[in-house]
Amino acid sequence: MSPGRSHGLLDLVSADLPGHVVERRTGGAMTLVPGAGGPSLHVDTRVERRFLGRTEIARFTIETSAPFPEPARLGIHHTGARHRIGLEARVRQGGESTERLARVIETDDVLVSAALPLDFTHFDVTHDGASWRTTVELMGAALVAMAFPPMRSYVRLHADQREALLETFKELERLLSGT
Amino acid sequence: MSSETTRLEAAAVGFPTALATAVGLIIAGSVLLTAQTGFGAGGWVFAWAILIAFVLMLAQSASFSEAAGILPTAGSVYDYIAAGMGRFWAITGSLAAYLVVHVFAGVAETATAGVLASFNFEFLEGLQTTGSWWIGVGLMVVLAVVNMLGIRPYASTEIVMTFVMWVTLVVFGLVGVLASKKSTISGFFGDSFVGTDLQAILTMVGLALFLFVGVEYVTPLASEMKDASRTIPRAMYVGVTMVAVAMFLYGAGVARQVENVDLGDGTFILDTPLAIPAFADAVMGDFGKVWLGVAVLLASAATLNTLLAGIPRIFYGMAKDGTLPKAFGYLHPRYKEPWNGIILVALIGIVGAIYLDGDIPSIINLILAAVMAWIFSYILVNISVMLLRRRRADIDRPYRTPWYPLPQILSTLGMLVAAWYIAPPYLTRADIYTPFFIMLGVCALYALIWTYGVHKSNPWTPVEPEQLMREEGVTGS
Numbered sequence: 001m002s003p004g005r006s007h008g009l010l011d012l013v014s015a016d017l018p019g020h021v022v023e024r025r026t027g028g029a030m031t032l033v034p035g036a037g038g039p040s041l042h043v044d045t046r047v048e049r050r051f052l053g054r055t056e057i058a059r060f061t062i063e064t065s066a067p068f069p070e071p072a073r074l075g076i077h078h079t080g081a082r083h084r085i086g087l088e089a090r091v092r093q094g095g096e097s098t099e100r101l102a103r104v105i106e107t108d109d110v111l112v113s114a115a116l117p118l119d120f121t122h123f124d125v126t127h128d129g130a131s132w133r134t135t136v137e138l139m140g141a142a143l144v145a146m147a148f149p150p151m152r153s154y155v156r157l158h159a160d161q162r163e164a165l166l167e168t169f170k171e172l173e174r175l176l177s178g179t
Numbered sequence: 180m181s182s183e184t185t186r187l188e189a190a191a192v193g194f195p196t197a198l199a200t201a202v203g204l205i206i207a208g209s210v211l212l213t214a215q216t217g218f219g220a221g222g223w224v225f226a227w228a229i230l231i232a233f234v235l236m237l238a239q240s241a242s243f244s245e246a247a248g249i250l251p252t253a254g255s256v257y258d259y260i261a262a263g264m265g266r267f268w269a270i271t272g273s274l275a276a277y278l279v280v281h282v283f284a285g286v287a288e289t290a291t292a293g294v295l296a297s298f299n300f301e302f303l304e305g306l307q308t309t310g311s312w313w314i315g316v317g318l319m320v321v322l323a324v325v326n327m328l329g330i331r332p333y334a335s336t337e338i339v340m341t342f343v344m345w346v347t348l349v350v351f352g353l354v355g356v357l358a359s360k361k362s363t364i365s366g367f368f369g370d371s372f373v374g375t376d377l378q379a380i381l382t383m384v385g386l387a388l389f390l391f392v393g394v395e396y397v398t399p400l401a402s403e404m405k406d407a408s409r410t411i412p413r414a415m416y417v418g419v420t421m422v423a424v425a426m427f428l429y430g431a432g433v434a435r436q437v438e439n440v441d442l443g444d445g446t447f448i449l450d451t452p453l454a455i456p457a458f459a460d461a462v463m464g465d466f467g468k469v470w471l472g473v474a475v476l477l478a479s480a481a482t483l484n485t486l487l488a489g490i491p492r493i494f495y496g497m498a499k500d501g502t503l504p505k506a507f508g509y510l511h512p513r514y515k516e517p518w519n520g521i522i523l524v525a526l527i528g529i530v531g532a533i534y535l536d537g538d539i540p541s542i543i544n545l546i547l548a549a550v551m552a553w554i555f556s557y558i559l560v561n562i563s564v565m566l567l568r569r570r571r572a573d574i575d576r577p578y579r580t581p582w583y584p585l586p587q588i589l590s591t592l593g594m595l596v597a598a599w600y601i602a603p604p605y606l607t608r609a610d611i612y613t614p615f616f617i618m619l620g621v622c623a624l625y626a627l628i629w630t631y632g633v634h635k636s637n638p639w640t641p642v643e644p645e646q647l648m649r650e651e652g653v654t655g656s
Contacts, residue, residue, distance in 0.1 A: 050332065051340055051481030052203045052393060053489050080512040119495075119508075121515045139510060139517070140496065144489045147200055147393025148207055148482055149284035150553075151277055155496035 009045050009143045009154070013058045016141065016157035017041070034166075039064070039173060052148055057121075058141035058157070062169050064132040064176045072098040076105065076123035078116070087112050089125075101175075108175060114167040117160065125172070132176045136165060200418055204393050205425045206344050206478040208291035209284075212452060212539070213546055217386045218430040219449035220603060221379070222369035226430060228383035229390065231593070233423040236391045238590035239557055240415035241580040242564045243395060247411055248577040249567065250644055256556055258647055262571075263563020267638030270626035275619055276556035283549035285486055285524060286531025287542055289315040292479035294537045298452040299459075299472030311537035316529050318480050323525035326487040329514040340481060347474045348425065354462050355432020361461050362438040369434035369449065373604045381600040385550050386543075388597060390426050392553070394418045412578055436461035452539070483528065491520025502629075544610050547601055551615040554594045561587040566641065574644060 010030050014022055020032035020041060029044035042061040047054050072094035078084040089102035105111060105125075115123075122137040141157040157165075204210050217225040246259040256276050261269035293311035297303045306313065364370070373379050394415065437457045439449045448454050459471035491507075495517045498508035506519045535541050565587050567574070580586050602608045630638035 048331065048488075050485040050488055051478070052200065052207065052396065053485035055489060055492065078512040078515075082512070084512045119510050139492060139515075140499065142492060144492055145396060146485060146489050147204060147396035148210075148288070148485075149277070149280040149549075150393050150395050151280075151493075152395070153277075153493045153496070155492055156499070158499045161499075 009056050009058055009141070010043060012143070012154050013043055013141050013157055016162060038166075039169065041169075053144075053146040055145070056143040057137050059122075059135055059137050060141075060165060060169075061133060061135045062173060064134070064173050065130075066132055066177050068101075068127040068129075068132070069097045070094055070127075071129055072101070072125075072127040074098065074102055074105070074125045076115070076120075076125065084116050087115055094127075104175060105172075108171070111168070111171040111175060114164060114171045118164040118168055119161060125176070134169065134172055134176075136168070138165065200393055200396050200422075203341070203344060203478065204390070204422060205348060205429055206475060207288070207393075207482050208295050208475060208479040209287040209542070209546060210390055210392065211429075211455070211475060212291050212295065212542065213386055213389045214426055214429055215433070215452060215454055216450075216539070216543055217383055217390075218368060218433060219447070219451070219454060220371075220373050220605070221383045222371045222434065223366055224371035224373060224375060224379050225383050225387065226368045226427065227380045228387040229423060229426055229430075231380065231384050232387035232391060232597075233419060235384075235388070235590050235593040235597070236394060236419045237416060238586035238593070239561070240394070240412065240419055241586040242557075242561050242590060244412040244415060244578045245576060245580045246560060246564055249574055250647070256560060258644075260556075260559045260563045261642045261647055262644050263566040263641060264559060265639045265641050266630045266634070266636060267623070267626045268559055269642075270629060271619065271623045272556040272559040274622035274625065275552040280549050280552055281486075281490055281524075282527055282531070283545050283552070285483075285490075285528040286535070287545050287549070288479060288482050288486070289319050289528035289532040290535045290537065290542050290545075291315070292318055292476065292483070293532065294539060294542070295452055295455065295475050295479070296472070297537065299456050299468065299475060306537070309536055312532040312535070315479075315532045319483055319525050319528045319532075322480065322484050322487055323521055326484070326491075326521050327511070327514060327516050327518055329516050331488075332484075340477070344474065344478065347471065348428075351459065351462050351467070351471060352425070352428035352432050355436050355458065356428055358436070358462070360435045362435055364434050364439075367431045367434065369439060372447075372450075378600070379604070381596060382603050384593075384597040385547050385601040386603060388553070389546050389550050391419060391422050392549075394422055432462075433458045486528075487521055487524055490524050491517040494520035494523070540606070543603075544606065544614070547606075547611045548615045548618070551598060551601060551611060552618070554598050555619065558591050558594050561591045570641065571644070 010025070010028070014020065014030065014032060017032060019035050021035055022030050023033045023040065024031040029042065032041045032043065034041070039062045042063070044059050044061075045056050046059060047056050073092040074094075075090045075092055077088045077090065079086045079088045087106050089105040091098050091102050118136075119139040120136050121139060122135070124135045126133045126135075138157065138161060140155050140161050142155045143152070144155065145152045205214065217228070221228065250258040250262060257269045257273040260272045290312065293306070293314035293316070296314045297306040297311040303314065362369075371379060373382065433449070433454055437448060437454050439447050441447055442451070442453070448457060455475070456468045456472065459467040463470065494503055494507040495510075497503040498505055507517065507523070509519050510516065511518050535545070564580070565584055568583065601611050627638060630636055
């Protein structure tokens with residue numbers, strides 16, 4: 001990026017992902033590929049509107065091609081009353097196979113270790129019959145704009161969050177590929 | 180894409196947001212209180228002050244539009260000033276513009292919510308002299324809990340809220356102006372009680388500037404824009420104009436429908452928030468009073484809710500950057516909300532509202548001190564735009580200020596005059612300058628310590644835009 005151009009959230013987020021190259025950019029979404037190899041990262045945005053304020057939030061998605069016996073949807077959450085101690089995978093759609101997968105996610109130490117530092121606000125894992133789709137939203141990688149007080153601020157995707165996100169995606173993909 | 184299509188698309192993206200912002204701002208408690216105070220004291224003189232503020236804001240919008248086109252984070256005051264004048268001025272200016280204004284905005288809105296509710300609802304009139312802080316504090320506590328639990332309004336709530344506010348403004352504003360006059364005023368806006376000479380007008384410009392406080396918000400997010408170099412300035416000019424029109428409508432409506440009677444103690448009704456329910460009553464009777472009272476209270480609640488949603492997220496980012504304590508980077512494991520940030524924002528509003536206890540002159544003082552902070556940062560942005568033109572003429576500028584440097588000079592001189600005459604006749608400069616300069620001194624001291632001690636850089640050397648982008652992790656691609 002260079003001075004002399006007004007940049008949106010996608011530009012700012014892609015700049016916070018060094019080592020990733022933008023493979024495709026269409027309207028409000030982009031696909032990045034890691035230079036060192038690995039799954040493509042799809043990034044789009046959604047806007048959360050309030051009275052005299054709005055927040056544009058980046059959504060990070062990876063797709064994992066792997067069969068699964070049933071449509072499934074899980075919501076991933078941290079556990080703990082004051083501090084994070086683990087993961088909980090809540091089954092929103094699916095049967096026994098999905099329940100088993102949920103338990104696997106909760107007890108995989110490597111995945112839990114990767115996801116504990118991640119400041120996610122939404123973390124969904126969905127199988128639509130063809131492939132897995134994992135979508136994460138974070139506290140960072142967001143653009144906040146308010147009328148009163150008048151301000152506009154980009155909350156960065158900091159390096160530790162970037163590493164935690166990529167590591168979490170990598171470990172989850174490992175688990176999902178083995179289903 | 181044809182240029183005509185581009186213009187239409189640019190207009191379509193900017194106009195609805197500009198309209199929603201103008202409507203929202205006029206009903207936001209502290210802006211409504213300021214408009215009422217200004218028109219009540221100044222009448223047609225305040226109308227002239229709004230016109231002057233309108234011209235200044237048009238000029239200022241040109242500077243912001245040019246700066247927003249150059250640097251990566253559209254709307255980042257720090258970036259603009261650092262590139263133009265160096266880190267000391269950037270930190271001082273952005274702290275004044277952000278942190279100080281956060282405090283003022285949160286306190287002013289919390290306090291005003293209680294004040295206006297005590298005047299709008301008869302069963303709360305016992306709180307008019309003291310105790311109205313209960314209402315604002317109660318609102319803030321409820322909203323803080325809602326945000327801590329991660330409860331978010333449905334997307335449709337925003338649309339419904341904006342529609343209700345818009346209908347409210349249209350009904351009360353247009354009916355107030357077009358219906359038969361109930362007062363005995365001559366002219367549109369009533370008499371001035373602060374004098375009628377040029378100095379009187381200038382003393383009201385500071386208050387008038389506050390009415391335009393949120394106009395930069397009309398700029399859509401960059402991802403919503405197809406042609407930023409057209410959309411940013413167009414949206415801002417439309418927003419400034421719509422706010423001015425909305426304020427004129429409100430001022431004229433109140434003056435035409437509310438007779439400026441003596442309340443018995445030498446105070447006239449237009450000088451107090453009682454003018455607001457009186458205006459609603461004149462337009463639509465008891466139902467109108469309830470309607471406008473509820474709309475104003477909802478607007479205050481919604482504004483506080485937005486503060487509680489947005490500012491803690493920014494505090495989270497600042498904690499990750501190391502500019503705020505790590506505690507503000509904490510997210511509750513279950514609710515995924517930055518609890519410490521939410522609590523701080525709520526506490527600032529609560530403590531301030533209790534301290535002010537509904538004292539309107541003190542609230543106006545606070546608002547004017549916030550205006551001083553904005554004026555200071557606005558002037559720094561203007562200077563930075565001009566310095567960047569000289570030093571870095573090579574940078575691509577998608578939007579170039581028309582008639583440069585006239586808008587920057589006009590806005591800067593106008594803002595300086597507004598700062599000099601910031602105190603309305605019933606206040607002294609010291610009432611406003613003292614808290615402002617104390618806050619500015621604290622910001623400046625922090626800027627020196629941070630640049631010399633922490634960042635270990637020269638605070639006075641302008642930072643090249645490319646270096647700013649590297650430091651912020653915005654690498655070339």
